[in-house]
Amino acid sequence: MRTALSLLAVSTLAVSTVVIAPHPSDAQSETEPSASVAPPAASTGIEESEGELSVDVQRHVGRGDELSNQLRFTAAAVEYRRAAEIARREGHLPSWTTWKLANAYFNGDNLTGAANALDQLANEAADVGDLPVQALAIFNAAWLHSKAGHRTETGTRVARLERLLRSPYMPIAIRDHLAGLLKTSRELAVASAG
Numbered sequence: 001m002r003t004a005l006s007l008l009a010v011s012t013l014a015v016s017t018v019v020i021a022p023h024p025s026d027a028q029s030e031t032e033p034s035a036s037v038a039p040p041a042a043s044t045g046i047e048e049s050e051g052e053l054s055v056d057v058q059r060h061v062g063r064g065d066e067l068s069n070q071l072r073f074t075a076a077a078v079e080y081r082r083a084a085e086i087a088r089r090e091g092h093l094p095s096w097t098t099w100k101l102a103n104a105y106f107n108g109d110n111l112t113g114a115a116n117a118l119d120q121l122a123n124e125a126a127d128v129g130d131l132p133v134q135a136l137a138i139f140n141a142a143w144l145h146s147k148a149g150h151r152t153e154t155g156t157r158v159a160r161l162e163r164l165l166r167s168p169y170m171p172i173a174i175r176d177h178l179a180g181l182l183k184t185s186r187e188l189a190v191a192s193a194g
Contacts, residue, residue, distance in 0.1 A: 048096035057083045073108030095133045115144035
């Protein structure tokens with residue numbers, strides 16, 4: 001059976017591309033509990049926020065992962081959306097759960113839905129001052145909009161990201177990584193010039 005797919009932007013190519021790769025938790029045996037969910041370690045992926053993965057959140061993420069493994073991405077998105085809503089209700093930034101939601105939309109060929117989820121995350125991260133999550137969400141939303149052919153939306157997000165990366169409070173590693181990706185991504189470079 002195919003494993004669920006994850007959206008990963010790769011910075012080793014001159015053009016930012018998507019690599020379809022299995023998530024580490026997708027390799028769980030059927031006897032392992034789904035509550036042992038761990039966030040991805042992708043270079044442009046978004047990790048969990050502190051306290052985000054409560055038992056209730058993990059239960060919905062586990063269901064979403066099971067549905068993604070069955071290539072039922074629309075149903076998986078419902079579970080990931082519920083997980084993000086619970087994390088919000090519990091007072092946490094739903095960073096990783098929203099990343100999972102965006103991946104489900106992406107894998108279900110809903111690029112706009114994926115970008116919109118990440119746009120919402122970027123706004124929520126801005127509200128709580130989480131600059132790394134905000135920057136990563138904006139970058140990935142811009143990339144998704146570019147893949148969907150939304151040039152204006154891509155340009156708006158690239159400009160927002162460029163302003164954000166100038167913040168003296170942005171961690172240097174995130175700033176350098178995303179600035180490098182912006183320079184090497186043809187799609188995003190065209191949007192920022194236009």
